[in-house]
Amino acid sequence: MPELPEVETVRLGLAKHVIGKKILKVEVLHPRATATKSLAPLSSLVGAKIKGVSRRGKFLWFDLDRPEVLVAHLGMSGQFLISNSVSKKEQAPVRHLRVRIDLGRTELRFIDQRTFGWLAVENTTEGVPTAASHIALDPFDPNFDLEIAIARFSGKRTEIKRALLDQEVISGVGNIYADETLWRSKIHPETRCEKMKPAKIREVILNATKVMKEALAQGGTSFDELYINVNGESGYFERSLAVYGREGESCPKCHSAIRRIRFANRSSHFCPKCQPRPRA
DNA sequence: GGAAATGTTTACCG
DNA sequence: CCGGTAAACATTTC
Incomplete structure (x- = not known):
């Protein structure tokens, strides 16, 4: 589903809500939510602070206060939702919830019906994660030629x-x-x-x-x-x-x-x- | 009830 | 290199 305009809309929303927050806990609820190419389990990012949210084409990533980034691709049906953290007791079950990232007062949720989307811990080359290194610049990129x-x-x-x-x-x-x-x-x-x-x-x-x-x-x-x-x-x-x-x-x-x-x-x-x- | 369709990406084969 | 096909999957629509 999500093409550049949708991914950019998500990126803008994420930037508004998660920059400056620290990852306190990561809970992966579906095995396919972590890409097999991930360098480490998503939980290895606990303690990292989110410095920015970037995008190339349909690939999204969170820049952190460490060399690795958290990369995301929404596939056909992936979504990120921001919600206020509430105690476990009050939580209504969320359909297709795949990953929960505790950011303190904010919880970042990755939801994906068809599970073609994924998250991964990756290195970058000149600021671009491995997964997106072969991707051409998109027309919104300042360096697009x-x-x-x-x-x-x-x-x-x-x-x-x-x-x-x-x-x-x-x-x-x-x-x-x-x-x-x-x-x-x-x-x-x-x-x-x-x-x-x-x-x-x-x-x-x-x-x-x-x-x-x-x-x-x-x-x-x-x-x-x-x-x-x-x-x-x-x-x-x-x-x-x-x-x-x-x-x-x-x-x-x-x-x-x-x-x-x-x-x-x-x-x-x-x-x-x-x-x-x-x-x- | 079953087939076909759905916004993505990657791999494989000829 | 190109193009067809399939695969990963859940759900809705005809």
């Missing part, structure tokens, strides 16, 4: 949608924003990158950036309770979606029926009129 990104797309001999989803080409874009980006760009998802002019690729990247910025401003996209911010609130970008999840409904631009195709093992939504299939 548009020309380098264009070159990377141009070098891919594959379809534009696959490249958009490839986190080593550009990071942060997932299935929702890829479809929305291509609709805005009037490009069919199966258009080959090598057939696209650099100017068109530039337009695609800029549209991806724009659609994710707009989504961030609305707190991200929530279809259900599977994506909510650290306070348990939903995002409102769903109402702004032009094609994603709208198969059979009308294109906001031309009113043709939106189509859905299976593609790269997931659904792609597009307008057959605004985004005609490129001729081979």
